[in-house]
Amino acid sequence: MNKIPKNSLLLVNSVPLREIDGQLGLDDQTCAGLVRWAENFERVVIAGPSLPEHIAVTKESSTARTVWQPLTDLPCADQLEFVPLPYAYKLRDFTKVYAKTRRLLQEKIHQNQYLCFVIARPIGDWGGIAALEAIKLGRPYTAWLDRVEYEVISRTLQSLPLVSRTKEFLQLPLMKRYQQYLIRQSSLGLFQGQDCYQAYSPFCKQPHCIYDVHTKKSDQIDESSIDLKIESLKSNEPLLICYVGRAADMKGPFDWLHIIHRICQAGVNVKATWVGDGPLLLKMKSLTQELGIADHVNLVGFVDDQTKILQTMRENHIFLFCHKTPESPRCLIESIVSGCPIVGYDSSYCQDLVSRYGGGAFVPMNDWQKLADLVIELNLNRARLSRLIQSAALSGQFFDEKTVYQQRSDLIQKYSGFTF
Structure with a gap:
């Protein structure tokens, strides 16, 4: 444990990494957030699914386009480490890479003082798997939830094709129990907005309402x-x-x-x-x-x-x-x-x-x-x-990027760190 760098943050989320002209990149809003994280942590390790190019092209033709930014262009690039994870949202793909990816996440957990995991779906979103590994290792972690995922899915089921609708319907009860378990085991919950806070805070030891802000x-x-x-x-x-x-x-x-x-x-x-x-x-x-x-x-x-x-x-x-x-x-x-x-x-x-x-x-x-x-x-x-x-x-006037990232960083440093 002496090898853990002080004031280092491991952030595992579902934001996809994409290769741009031979370099890893993220969407511009996530990049803006990384700059803020780097103001509050000496080292930031971000792990997320690596987006296959054929899927990226399909997504951009059918949904809102994304502005991608090479990570080497960020002013804090020397403080950052990027860990591409498998893009595995199908059960067959997920099971093939599960053991190897969990070992990788274990390694990264050992190497960082603070842990923050975005919790969403049981299959394909690696934040929950990182949380399971942290529980096994006895490490405190932050559970971050952006939205009430099972409610979003249940309210949009009718717009899905029959096969997708059936699959999602069957997964809903599992997703709800899975999220609640990981929240209960966390040392800190960061819940985006009051809808998330009201849904998840009853299961959390230390719940806090946060906001997604990228204005100055x-x-x-x-x-x-x-x-x-x-x-x-x-x-x-x-x-x-x-x-x-x-x-x-x-x-x-x-x-x-x-x-x-x-x-x-x-x-x-x-x-x-x-x-x-x-x-x-x-x-x-x-x-x-x-x-x-x-x-x-x-x-x-x-x-x-x-x-x-x-x-x-x-x-x-x-x-x-x-x-x-x-x-x-x-x-x-x-x-x-x-x-x-x-x-x-x-x-x-x-x-x-x-x-x-x-x-x-x-x-x-x-x-x-x-x-x-x-x-x-x-x-x-x-x-x-x-x-x-x-x-x-x-x-x-109460919403600016610098202030909210400082607040959430303070909470993570208070509740979700390994004590030397």
């Missing part, structure tokens, strides 16, 4: 931009609505378009923008034509410039969302940071984001008609909408 203090909207936005409402300019995210079932894109249609029918002069691509984008385009709202809706598609995305939010009056699963989407945080009120389907997560100063308005899940009526009401009562804009900006 400098990204927060300034007073002059708030004033301009409110002035546009007072001047009776068109109502500006936006959303940023994947065109996928769990984001409710068709609900979103039906809401725009309903408020157009009510006579609201609206301009609505959806930023992001995904498997349902072509169907969204068809539906805008069928509903006769193509002149009011701009389906921008993929945008890889975070500055442009935040600027879109700063310029819009409402961030309209129709999320159908208990997840903790970063876009809602970015919206309030940008002074754009979050208006959508109710959840513990969105309620918590605006619990201090406000900046949101919500309706029951899946009631898109009621959500449309709420938007119509806000358009008629622009004084109320102006107050929501100001409140959103106040609530957004």
Whole structure:
């Protein structure tokens, strides 16, 4: 044990590593997070599945595109070690590589002082296997959960092909028990957003609610931009609505378009923008034509410039969302940071984001008609909408990348380390 480097972190997650021009790379947001981890740990070892190129190409043609960044380009590259793990989400593939991969994870556990594992599925996600190994070795570890995975799957089962739907349905009870066991054995639980926290904290010795934040203090909207936005409402300019995210079932894109249609029918002069691509984008385009709202809706598609995305939010009056699963989407945080009120389907997560100063308005899940009526009401009562804009900006001041990574690093160092 004397060989363990002090203040070293092993992070095992399900974020895929990909080879880019002969070098390992990660998505740009994960890379930004690694820079923050390296500010708080002297050494960071990140282990994740190595994405086969043929799967990467298939994924990018059917889902939202990813901005990949070579790891050698990071300013903290000399503090980082990357451990590619097998990409094995099929039971047959998983069983073939299980023993060898578990031995590798054991080796990495022995070599690091602090342990943090992202827990998701029993098959293919190696964070849970690392946790099993840590339990066997008697090492404390952090269990990190991004979303209530079994709820997300159960609510999206109907959109899957029959074979996939049957397989997922059979795995759900196992997944729930598996996650709860690993959480009970952990020394610290980091649960992203209130939905995750409420689902998992009862099983954890030391639960904490965290947030996925990649905005900086400098990204927060300034007073002059708030004033301009409110002035546009007072001047009776068109109502500006936006959303940023994947065109996928769990984001409710068709609900979103039906809401725009309903408020157009009510006579609201609206301009609505959806930023992001995904498997349902072509169907969204068809539906805008069928509903006769193509002149009011701009389906921008993929945008890889975070500055442009935040600027879109700063310029819009409402961030309209129709999320159908208990997840903790970063876009809602970015919206309030940008002074754009979050208006959508109710959840513990969105309620918590605006619990201090406000900046949101919500309706029951899946009631898109009621959500449309709420938007119509806000358009008629622009004084109320102006107050929501100001409140959103106040609530957004609590979310910046440097602060949240410092907080979670402090928790890991307090509860999940080997004591020398």
